[in-house]
Amino acid sequence: MRTRGFEIAKGFEDKDISLPIRKTKGAAGYDIEAAEDCVIEPFKPGMKPTLVKTGLKAYMPEDEYLMLCNRSSNPKKKGLVMANSVGIIDSDYYGNVDNDGAFMFAFYNVKNEVVTIKKGEAIGQAIFMKYLVTDGDKADGIRVGGFGSTDKK
Numbered sequence: 001m002r003t004r005g006f007e008i009a010k011g012f013e014d015k016d017i018s019l020p021i022r023k024t025k026g027a028a029g030y031d032i033e034a035a036e037d038c039v040i041e042p043f044k045p046g047m048k049p050t051l052v053k054t055g056l057k058a059y060m061p062e063d064e065y066l067m068l069c070n071r072s073s074n075p076k077k078k079g080l081v082m083a084n085s086v087g088i089i090d091s092d093y094y095g096n097v098d099n100d101g102a103f104m105f106a107f108y109n110v111k112n113e114v115v116t117i118k119k120g121e122a123i124g125q126a127i128f129m130k131y132l133v134t135d136g137d138k139a140d141g142i143r144v145g146g147f148g149s150t151d152k153k
Helices: 076-080
Strands: 004-007 030-032 036-040 051-061 066-069 080-083 087-090 103-109 115-117 123-129
Touching: 030 051, 036 051, 036 103, 051 123, 066 080, 066 103, 076 080, 087 103, 103 123
Parallel strands: none
Antiparallel strands: 004 051, 030 123, 036 115, 051 103, 066 087, 066 123, 080 103
């Protein structure tokens, strides 16, 4: 029986994507790599973040989510900060009709030079987490899409 884990998302099956691993037995996060080369331009006001593809999707129990975190070295060494500070991948994002549940990291580059991420380079960490709901919670909506779909009416 499967409980939680990572899979290669549709469209990335032939891209030689590495499944995430923890490097030490005490590590909370699974190291996530870029699925392809990506150029991140220096930040200018009004620009959208650069989405770095991972080629991965994650499955987990209904009462869990996957937290995406920046590598601790990214801001200092590369000037990369996550646009949303922390990414949240809900359990029902897995296998959605828009993108099969493929998740990405959204970065801004705060340095004055272009940053190039190479395929296979570690870009962040993913941590499986439990969450709680309030008494009387009545959430019964059904996900109908992928990235940013929970705010669509």
